[in-house]
Amino acid sequence: LSDSIAGHGGTTDGSQQEHTDGEIPIKSKDVLTFRCGWRTWKGRPVFSQHNLNCDKHKFERFLPQNGAFFAASVFGPVTYTPCPVLVFREQAGAVDHHGKREELVAMGSMLNADANRIVVKRIILTGYPVRVRKRHAIVKYMFYNPEDVQWFKPAGLVTKHGLHGHIVESNGDHGTMKCLFNAPIKQHDTVCLPLYKRIYPKLANTMPSQDDGVSVRSMLPKDPLEVL
Structure with missing residues (x-):
């Protein structure tokens, strides 16, 4: 299912958390965790405006704040609508007894699984x-x-x-x-x-990551991986 078509994580309903002073804003194509229904996966979404009267949508460099509605295009498993969506990111330096702690950054609903949705950057x-x-x-x-x-x-x-x-x-x-x-x-x-340039989401890799979610190639093991 990780190689399925691009699904579009739904628009937020204005209840996403706002960033306080000193927190790092969420960029497009950052690694986030999506919980869509009973499925959970990691993706690197592309944020964009969600205009019902347009067939092309403007690219957003950062996750919008202050209760703004937006759309997130991401590669993930095929999911049928309607379906609620929760988006989390790993907190830098925060660890609990389950591992790295995650914070809720957006919530909304699934739009559709349309790979023809055009996101453009100007x-x-x-x-x-x-x-x-x-x-x-x-x-x-x-x-x-x-x-x-x-x-x-x-x-x-x-x-x-x-x-x-x-x-x-x-x-x-x-x-x-x-x-x-x-x-x-x-x-x-x-x-x-x-x-104008069309923007596509990226696939989330399986490399280890630092506390800020950035993948580091040097953290991979030196020995070659065995194929099971």
Whole structure:
């Protein structure tokens, strides 16, 4: 069951614990323990916003706080809905008579087992106009070779002052480009190119981990493992 399709651990109902000062926030792809119904497994989820009216969901770097709803995409056993979900993480340096102590960080319900759910991460490339003439501008420092300018030529440009435009052609051998906008551009404006990348969850490995949950390859035994 560990090689099953990606299931989406459900959205929280706002009762997740808040972090106090000095605690480490939970990053996406950190190792967490999922208790979904009668199954328990470890996974490295990807957090994202949960918008019912969108088919693409924005990636979240950290687990949202202050009662915010979110979705967590994780590889795990196939589970049918409806099913409650509890998410735990190991406390750093906390040990009881059962072993490492875990704290509850989120709770919610199972959404579905849909491997086609799209989680996207946005990055923004910025450039600055060095020469302006009405709607035309020579933009620099966004790219550093003409091949990149040609590759991103079909993409649309936006500015911090709300203008829209596109790349006309490359100008020179150092990534400078000529751009055209829908209105006259100012010299102090900033040209932005938003890019999107699809994010996938990772499989939780079986390596030993430190108290903070980070896997350490050096902690593996030196002797080769015997195949039973």
